[in-house]
Amino acid sequence: xxxxxxxxxxxxxxxxxxxxxxxxxxxxxxxxxxxxxxxxxxxxxxxxxxxxxxxxxxxxxxxxxxxxxxxxxxxxxxxxxxxxxxxxxxxxxxxxxxxxxxxxxxxxxxxxxxxxxxxxxxxxxxxxxxxxxxxxxxxxxxxxxxxxxxxxxxxxxxxxxxxxxxxxxxxxxxxxxxxxxxxxxxxxxxxxxxxxxxxxxxxxxxxxxxxxxxxxxxxxxxxxxxxxxxxxxxxxxxxxxxxxxxxxxxxxxxxxxxxxxxxxxxxxxxxxxxxxxxxxxxxxxxxxxxxxxxxxxxxxxxxxxx
Amino acid sequence: xxxxxxxxxxxxxxxxxxxxxxxxxxxxxxxxxxxxxxxxxxxxxxxxxxxxxxxxxxxxxxxxxxxxxxxxxxxxxxxxxxxxxxxxxxxxxxxxxxxxxxxxxxxxxxxxxxxxxxxxxxxxxxxxxxxxxxxxxxxxxxxxxxxxxxxxxxxxxxxxxxxxxxxxxxxxxxxxxxxxxxxxxxxxxxxxxxxxxxxxxxxxxxxxxxxxxxxxxxxxxxxxxxxxxxxxxxxxxxxxxxxxxxxxxxxxxxxxxxxxxxxxxxxxxxxxxxxxx
Numbered sequence: 001x002x003x004x005x006x007x008x009x010x011x012x013x014x015x016x017x018x019x020x021x022x023x024x025x026x027x028x029x030x031x032x033x034x035x036x037x038x039x040x041x042x043x044x045x046x047x048x049x050x051x052x053x054x055x056x057x058x059x060x061x062x063x064x065x066x067x068x069x070x071x072x073x074x075x076x077x078x079x080x081x082x083x084x085x086x087x088x089x090x091x092x093x094x095x096x097x098x099x100x101x102x103x104x105x106x107x108x109x110x111x112x113x114x115x116x117x118x119x120x121x122x123x124x125x126x127x128x129x130x131x132x133x134x135x136x137x138x139x140x141x142x143x144x145x146x147x148x149x150x151x152x153x154x155x156x157x158x159x160x161x162x163x164x165x166x167x168x169x170x171x172x173x174x175x176x177x178x179x180x181x182x183x184x185x186x187x188x189x190x191x192x193x194x195x196x197x198x199x200x201x202x203x204x205x206x207x208x209x210x211x212x213x214x215x216x217x218x219x220x221x222x223x224x225x226x227x228x229x230x231x232x233x234x235x236x237x238x239x240x241x242x243x244x245x246x247x248x249x250x251x252x253x254x255x256x257x258x259x260x261x262x263x264x265x266x267x268x269x270x271x272x273x274x275x276x277x278x279x280x281x282x283x284x285x286x287x288x289x290x291x292x293x294x295x296x297x298x299x300x301x302x303x304x305x306x
Numbered sequence: 307x308x309x310x311x312x313x314x315x316x317x318x319x320x321x322x323x324x325x326x327x328x329x330x331x332x333x334x335x336x337x338x339x340x341x342x343x344x345x346x347x348x349x350x351x352x353x354x355x356x357x358x359x360x361x362x363x364x365x366x367x368x369x370x371x372x373x374x375x376x377x378x379x380x381x382x383x384x385x386x387x388x389x390x391x392x393x394x395x396x397x398x399x400x401x402x403x404x405x406x407x408x409x410x411x412x413x414x415x416x417x418x419x420x421x422x423x424x425x426x427x428x429x430x431x432x433x434x435x436x437x438x439x440x441x442x443x444x445x446x447x448x449x450x451x452x453x454x455x456x457x458x459x460x461x462x463x464x465x466x467x468x469x470x471x472x473x474x475x476x477x478x479x480x481x482x483x484x485x486x487x488x489x490x491x492x493x494x495x496x497x498x499x500x501x502x503x504x505x506x507x508x509x510x511x512x513x514x515x516x517x518x519x520x521x522x523x524x525x526x527x528x529x530x531x532x533x534x535x536x537x538x539x540x541x542x543x544x545x546x547x548x549x550x551x552x553x554x555x556x557x558x559x560x561x562x563x564x565x566x567x568x569x570x571x572x573x574x575x576x577x578x579x580x581x582x583x
Contacts, residue, residue, distance in 0.1 A: 022486050023416025030409035034425050041440030048439070061443050108324055111317050124566060125325055128332065131565040135517040135532030136554040140335045143547055148349020150334055184331065196573045245433040248517040252536070266435045266518070273522075279439055286436035297431055 042290075049073055049283035056277055064280070073284035082260060083285060086268040093175075093264065094243045097182045101239060102232075104183070105190025112191075113198050127188045134185065138252030141181040142168070145253070168254055171261040178250045178262050182243065190235055197231035198224065233304065244293075265289065332558075338551035339364055346548040364552035384553055387534035391557075394520070394530060395513035403506050407498075411490060438522050445523060504571040511561045531557045 044061070050071070053064035077083065112123065129137070144151050145167040155163040167177045201224050209219045225232075247266040250256070256263035256271065263271075272282050338346050340360040348354065368384040412418040495502070520530040529537075535553055538546045565572070 020416055020418065022490075023412040023418030026408040026412030026416075026490075027418045027422060029405040030422055030426075033405055034422070034429075037441065038425065038429055038437065041437050041444065044440040044443065045437065048443075055443075107320070111321055116317075116321075122321060122325060124569070126328055127565070127569075127572070128562060129328055131511070131558070131561040132332065133515045133517075133532060133554075133557050133561060135515070135535065136335075136557050137331075139535060139550050139554055140331050143338065143545075143551070144331055144334060146349070148353070150330075150353060150355075153353050184327070188328075192573055241431055245435070247433075247435070248532070252517075266433050269433075269435045269438075270518075270522075273435075273439060273442075279443075283439050286439060290432055290436050293432060294428070297428070 042287075045283045045287055048280050049287050051280045052278075053280045054277050055279060067280065069280070073281050074288070076281065077284060077288055080285075082263070083268060085260070086263045086265050089175075089262070090244060090246070090264040090266075093179060093182070093246060094240055097179050097186075097243055098236060098239045100183055101187045101190045102194075102236060104187045105192075105235075106194050108187075108191045109195035109198050112195050127192055129185045130188045130192075132185065134248035135252055137181060137185050138249035141177065141184070141249065142253045145177045169258050171258055174254050174258060174262050178253055181249045181253065182246065185249065186239060186242070190239065193231060193235040193238075194228070197228045201227045237300070335551045335554050335558075338547055339555045341548055343548060346551070364548040365556075367549050368552055368556075384531075384534065384556075387529055387531050388556065390524070390528045391514060391530040394528075395510050398513040399506050399510045402509050403502065406505075407495075407502060411494065434518055438519075442522055501571070504568045507564045507568050508571065511564055514557075514561055 048061065048064055050068065050073070051064040052067040052069050052072075053059070053061060057067060059066055108126065112119065132140070143149060146152075147164050147166045151167065152163045152165055155165075165173065167173045205223055206219055209223055214222070245266055246264055247270070250262060250264060251267055251270070254262045256267040269282060269285060272278060272285070334355075337355060337357055340362070341354070341357045342359050342361045342363060345354050345357060345359065346364075370383040370385075409422055413420070413422060516530070517532040520533050524530065524533060531553065535550055535557075538549050538553065
């Protein structure tokens, strides 16, 4: 085709309609998947959540109306102490783990801004924990935290007597072990993201500030932090969201125990789903969480947009 | 800028400490995988950090060979779970990439499906736990329970939005004279080969790592590696640490290799495309 043969305007218009049609067709598979996996399940969930239906009740789920209980599931929620303490525990884990991961990640990232021999290798090793399948990481730390295991062995090097702490069967220590695992696995993510941000801070500005006599801390606070603001928010947001969902490592290490000492929201829902099988109630919990999270997410996005 | 010796010393020791903390758990698992039964059962003062007597027994045990030092034998080998993990991760990736690439193109070029980004971000935001009940009900309803492709379907959608497209691609589509579909297939896709490949590897790692969805949607026939791993314990011997470590090592290999391959794209993938490196 030569330039002279460029199509006249009248012919371009159908082409645009053609584009709209193709666009519709291209997005159709994804739309269907969303419908099939999100919209339809949510409606189903809403329906089930208004009943006492369970897979053992003898009727298939479309007949769940026979077990209609109006909003009883939702009012039960409010007085469900186990649910509230699972929620509190999840928030506690977020409040401890995310700041530690952030500070460790930021500290390591600052050390990696300048070149040093072996930097590439060190970098590859440091981000390795993210690649380890979380379930495998769970087994790994389950082994490490056994009372006759390596963690106690290392501690024994520093104490006169051999240490034999039963990490995973103590209420408080089990929580510590679970959080250590999360920090081990996800500090690398903070490191990776924050390093990408730090590298992007223009070095001429830093040099100029240094010439003007700004201390490293002043440079960090007045140049680096403002530049990194978006990146820091993204990194924190990702970790808070992921940490809220914490399940794999924790469930494998402790199964939520001893008792309910490490039971988070996901573990609680899992247990009620598979052990107690009261699915009508689980559906109500799940929907309540989705609604609260949605409101939180919309609020956060609006604030971020400003 | 010259830095004091003390600072350099601090810097190197901090980095070395971080490397040690990062590596010790992984090395411990690797060491366990090659230990004979007596060594991986040892506790306390008898712990060995490096196997005295390295052996491949644990790997052989996983694939059905009986171990003279263990009373138990496995009722099913690790072969099928590994296959199941591979199949579900692969098919999930193909599904996600197909739907995701097409949707991303339709959205960025023609503005179709404007509701998709928010819908997909929300899917990623919510705990999978919170929609699993209806999904399990649907799967049982459709007879898909316990099949790897049922799993793949879930993966497909949860991971779809990862596939986000850079703007340059739109320019390629400006080439007129053949149908837009042909432009997409012949011009755009080949141009995008490298980023698409990176995105697929990324989605593959995520699918491969899944535990929760597999735990809920598979029962026995098609359990994936992480779910199967839990069955590697018996009332006779307790936890089969050696076999677990060996399987853990096998499970860790693909993501670590793929992770190194796509190192350049990791920041972008992990921040859901919010950060471009």
